[in-house]
Amino acid sequence: MLLNPQRADSGLAAHDRVYRSLRAQIMHGEIAPGVALTLRGIGRQFDVSMTPAREAVRRLAAEGALTLSSSGRVATPELSNERIEELGALRALLEVELASRALPRAHIALIDRLQAINGTLAEVIAKHDAVGYLRTNLEFHRTLYLRAQAPAMLAMAETVWLQLGPTMRRLYGRLMRTDLPAGHRMILAALRAGDEPGLRLAVRTDVTQGLRLLLS
Numbered sequence: 001m002l003l004n005p006q007r008a009d010s011g012l013a014a015h016d017r018v019y020r021s022l023r024a025q026i027m028h029g030e031i032a033p034g035v036a037l038t039l040r041g042i043g044r045q046f047d048v049s050m051t052p053a054r055e056a057v058r059r060l061a062a063e064g065a066l067t068l069s070s071s072g073r074v075a076t077p078e079l080s081n082e083r084i085e086e087l088g089a090l091r092a093l094l095e096v097e098l099a100s101r102a103l104p105r106a107h108i109a110l111i112d113r114l115q116a117i118n119g120t121l122a123e124v125i126a127k128h129d130a131v132g133y134l135r136t137n138l139e140f141h142r143t144l145y146l147r148a149q150a151p152a153m154l155a156m157a158e159t160v161w162l163q164l165g166p167t168m169r170r171l172y173g174r175l176m177r178t179d180l181p182a183g184h185r186m187i188l189a190a191l192r193a194g195d196e197p198g199l200r201l202a203v204r205t206d207v208t209q210g211l212r213l214l215l216s
Contacts, residue, residue: 014048019056021046026065026076027162028135029169034078037066064163076166084167087160088211092204094157095141099187099203101148106191113143114191118184125180130172134165140184141207144191164211171210181206 022042025031042053061068067077079087117140124132138161145154183206190199 014046014052015055018042018046018048018052019059022056023060023063023065023162026060027138027158027165028131029165029172030131031076031166033076033166033170035076035166037074037076039074063159065165077163079164079167084164084211087164088208090160091157091164091207091211094153094160095145095207096200096203098145098148098150098153098157099199100196101150102144102146103191103194103196103199105147105149106144106194110144110147111188111191114140114184114188117143118180118188121184122180125178130169133172134168137181144187168210171213183207183209 031037037057039050039053039057042048042057043050046053057066057068057074060066061074064077067073067075069075077083117136121133121136121140124136142154142158145157148154183202186202187199187206190196190202
């Protein structure tokens with residue numbers, strides 16, 4: 001029996017829409033660590049059948065964004081100290097290298113764009129918006145790293161962000177941040193000066209300092 005091409009395309013579109021939306025929610029900390037999800041609940045949320053919901057969950061589980069137990073329980077991960085430390089080390093390795101590769105292409109327009117994102121971040125902090133903070137903070141880093149022109153490396157960094165998303169939301173609640181990250185100011189200063197060692201240090205400090213608080 002031949003499949004209806006339009007129906008097949010619709011199924012693929014539904015699966016991809018659920019995957020992308022749920023992925024963004026997890027990455028930006030909209031779902032806390034250890035929260036159980038159900039296929040029915042996901043289907044209701046996105047107005048899709050069980051099949052697209054199941055496929056989206058499988059993709060996210062493969063990326064480490066969700067845990068899938070042998071009994072079929074789906075949940076956002078609760079990371080051990082060892083796992084947090086490992087992911088923090090990966091951030092330091094990947095993002096320092098991405099920033100270094102971006103530096104030769106960091107023109108004034110990019111620095112101005114990063115400064116504008118930092119301004120938005122200050123507004124989000126003033127509103128005590130944890131999800132907005134995580135989303136805008138990642139936008140700052142992604143905007144810089146796109147200039148590295150290293151898509152495979154950036155994809156790996158985004159997978160780490162995805163796995164850390166719920167945990168970073170918990171960290172934000174612990175920090176009760178009231179001002180901009182000092183690391184961002186260091187990054188901008190190093191970019192303006194064309195200072196590669198300073199930039200590498202600034203990025204490493206920015207991406208690891210907060211996570212250390214979760215290990216204490």
